[in-house]
Amino acid sequence: MLESVNAGTSEAQLAKLAQLVSLFERGPIAVLTGAGMSTDSGIPDYRGAGSPPRNPMNIAQFTEDPHYRRRFWAGARIGQNRMNTVEPNDGHRALARLEAAGRIEGVITQNVDGLHRRGGSRTVVELHGGGGVMRCIQCGERWTRSEVLGWFDTLNPGYAERNAGAEVAPDGDALVTEVDSVRVPLCPGCGGTLRPDVVYFGETVPVAVFDAAAELVSRSTALLVVGSSLAVNTGMRLVHKTERLGNPLAVINRGPTAIDARPSLAVRIDGGTTETLTALADALGA
Ligand SMILES: [Zn+2]
Structure with a gap:
């Protein structure tokens, strides 16, 4: 914490913040956010420096392996209480302030935590969908996660109480051991398998969703990348789109990103998203 405060107030950082502010002179810009945006809300960024390695959920395993599905729903149910305590941080609120002030066109996010909308942003393109939807x-029908977890409780009476002590990882995934007897909730309409309405590793972003993001970039005069190392391909496609338009890029991220050496990168701030975005919104009078 002390390190980030010092970095945020050093002269070099202030000069960079001034550079970032000047990027807004040509008109509203687009913002692309990644996992680093939500670390101050208590959701760990597994790609960040010093993070433990992690296997992203495998959707083929999810659809083909009944045991994997039982484990998923059990973990989701026990992890629910922790996820319910996750709140937007001041960085999310700073982006909402910038949008309300007409400084940004909207937010494109790689996150599935829904925190931008809850933080007050109105124009939000969720590239990877929303984790709160099943x-x-x-048949393609959708329900909220909490609705489906209610069905889980009906199918598995006493389960949540018996396993309430299971260890819950910071991302809400619970390490449950009582799995074999779990009854998995199914689609009430057709009996089909329910899955999170998110784009998993190895899946592609729906065309309509990418088009909405690209359109937002087209309306903007620059692209500001926040809390992402741009390891995700879709993010790089938006970077290329920005460059084809002849617009500059900017980065706020702790640690290196895939675009650090690009000539189109106008300013790069190596710092925390919460304090930098708050300082930016303050500087722009948002
Ligand atoms: Zn169905």
Whole structure:
């Protein structure tokens, strides 16, 4: 914490903040956010420096392996209480302030935590969907996660109480051991398999969603990348789109990113998203 405060107030950082502010002179810009945006809300960024390695959920395993699905729903149910305590941070609120002041066109996010909308942003493109929504693989119908977890409780009476002590990882995934007897909630319409309505590793962003993001970039005069190392391909496609338009890029991120050496990068701030975005909104009078 002390390190970030010092970095945020050093002369070099202030000069960079001034450079970032000047980027807004040509008109509203687009913002692309990644996991680093939500670390101050208590959701760990597994790609950040010093983070433990992690296997992203495998959707093929999810759809083909009944044991994997039982484990998923059990973990989701026990982890629910922790996820319910996650709140937007001042960085999310700073972006909402900038949008309300007409300084940004909107937010494109790689996160599935729904915190931008809850933080007050109105124009939000969720590239990877929303973790709070479940979708039937067969008929496409959607429900909220809490609705489906209610069905889980009906199918598995006493389960949540018996396993309340299970260890919950910071991202809400619970390490449950009682798995074999779990009854998995199914689509009430067609009996199909329900899955999170998110784009998993190895899946592609729906065309309409990418088009909405690209359109937002087209309306903007620059692209500001926040809390992402741009390891995700879709983010790089938006970077290329920005460059084709002849617009500059900017980065706020702790640690290196995939675009650090690009000539189109106008300013790069190596710092925390919460304090930098708050300082930016203050500087722009948002
Ligand atoms: Zn269905």
